[in-house]
Amino acid sequence: MSNARHAQASLFDGITFLTLVMTSIAIIFVSLSGYGSMQNSVINRAHVTNYLQNSFKTIYYVDAAALSSVTCNDEPYYCNSESDCRSSGNCVMGCEELSTWTGLSVAELIKRDMRDYDQASNGTGLDDTFGLSRAPGKLAARCAFKEVFQPFSTAGYSYMVDFKKIVGSSAAQVPQAGMRITNNQQVTSCDQEMGKEKLVVNAPFKVFKCNKASPPQCEGQDFIMTACVWPTRETTASS
Amino acid sequence: MARRGFIGPIGDDIPSIFPLMAGIILFIATLIYANDEFNAKNSAINLRKAGLDMAYIVVEKGYVNQGGFDETCEDLLKPSAKKNNVFFAVMLRDCTTDPSESFAGTEICSLTQEENANINSEYLTKKQTSIYNYPIATDCETPSGTRTGLGSVSIITWYR
Numbered sequence: 087m088s089n090a091r092h093a094q095a096s097l098f099d100g101i102t103f104l105t106l107v108m109t110s111i112a113i114i115f116v117s118l119s120g121y122g123s124m125q126n127s128v129i130n131r132a133h134v135t136n137y138l139q140n141s142f143k144t145i146y147y148v149d150a151a152a153l154s155s156v157t158c159n160d161e162p163y164y165c166n167s168e169s170d171c172r173s174s175g176n177c178v179m180g181c182e183e184l185s186t187w188t189g190l191s192v193a194e195l196i197k198r199d200m201r202d203y204d205q206a207s208n209g210t211g212l213d214d215t216f217g218l219s220r221a222p223g224k225l226a227a228r229c230a231f232k233e234v235f236q237p238f239s240t241a242g243y244s245y246m247v248d249f250k251k252i253v254g255s256s257a258a259q260v261p262q263a264g265m266r267i268t269n270n271q272q273v274t275s276c277d278q279e280m281g282k283e284k285l286v287v288n289a290p291f292k293v294f295k296c297n298k299a300s301p302p303q304c305e306g307q308d309f310i311m312t313a314c315v316w317p318t319r320e321t322t323a324s325s
Numbered sequence: 326m327a328r329r330g331f332i333g334p335i336g337d338d339i340p341s342i343f344p345l346m347a348g349i350i351l352f353i354a355t356l357i358y359a360n361d362e363f364n365a366k367n368s369a370i371n372l373r374k375a376g377l378d379m380a381y382i383v384v385e386k387g388y389v390n391q392g393g394f395d396e397t398c399e400d401l402l403k404p405s406a407k408k409n410n411v412f413f414a415v416m417l418r419d420c421t422t423d424p425s426e427s428f429a430g431t432e433i434c435s436l437t438q439e440e441n442a443n444i445n446s447e448y449l450t451k452k453q454t455s456i457y458n459y460p461i462a463t464d465c466e467t468p469s470g471t472r473t474g475l476g477s478v479s480i481i482t483w484y485r
Binding site for chain 2: 098148
């Protein structure tokens with residue numbers, strides 16, 4: 087090989103080496119940008135799951151009367167009548183009614199509301215009544231979860247809380263009359279397809295139903311309380 | 326025949342030394358940068374994990390009141406923080422506290438470098454922090470007496 091060619095060959099070696107180095111650097115930067123995103127995603131989901139579980143625990147302690155100051159803040163999807171709120175500005179949530187329910191937790195009020203639920207007669211489980219008397223369990227749940235999930239609502243997430251009754255090995259959804267416990271009234275159940283970012287948490291919810299015999303005989307009914315959150319943008323895309 | 330372009334055995338390789346040196350310097354600089362970034366990311370992840378560990382303890386019951394938290398604080402939270410090598414503060418906000426104030430509320434448990442440190446945004450400005458907020462049932466003072474209402478609890482963790 088002539089000397090001129092030798093010089094060219096060594097220059098070629100240098101440029102090849104530089105190309106290899108650049109490729110390695112590109113690989114390092116690509117792996118660096120993705121590093122930690124899975125761990126962060128797992129931690130985020132663990133936090134949200136913990137938040138949902140904690141919201142279930144909280145309603146067992148919160149006095150229903152303490153929620154009487156909650157309002158729908160003119161946001162139609164919280165109000166008793168979404169259409170009234172949008173058309174005439176009559177935005178009422180009705181939480182002030184809870185001021186008379188002192189000494190009763192939100193969970194106890196929900197249980198009282200659901201105690202008269204009879205799946206066989208297609209009755210409405212959460213309808214704010216127990217027999218003919220008033221038992222605003224659904225209202226208390228709407229007011230409580232509106233406050234509990236406020237950070238998620240503000241961040242563009244939808245939430246829903248629903249209940250299922252366990253019958254044998256299957257679970258049937260308990261219907262909610264009127265406005266449901268959600269900030270997205272398009273959705274009727276947490277079972278709906280809402281995209282891959284949906285997070286669902288279940289908890290057992292036992293309701294005792296007693297008859298009028300003397301002494302009254304009580305029977306425990308097993309329900310499942312479910313809460314789910316998902317990015318609101320995925321509601322219409324997937325439903 | 327004249328040896329055109331010949332500088333010498335070393336001189337011939339001089340042109341290739343520049344890309345070689347550039348490549349080596351770039352590669353070493355990238356390795357140093359990547360190492361720092363990996364460490365920073367690991368550190369942030371560990372801080373968040375430590376915060377989450379403590380959050381599980383704080384919201385274990387779904388109910389927190391100021392006086393009844395000392396045992397949990399001393400027996401569970403402080404050992405957990407020491408194990409993870411972080412400092413922390415748990416802030417409790419009752420129904421009467423303005424939720425828009427990030428560091429409002431009562432500090433019910435903490436482990437800090439300085440004694441009686443005032444945990445606020447100024448104190449934490451230069452620290453790498455992780456904050457978790459949860460709703461919690463807590464005692465609220467109302468005109469009609471003490472009532473269990475809806476408050477919130479913040480678990481703030483940071484490194485030295």
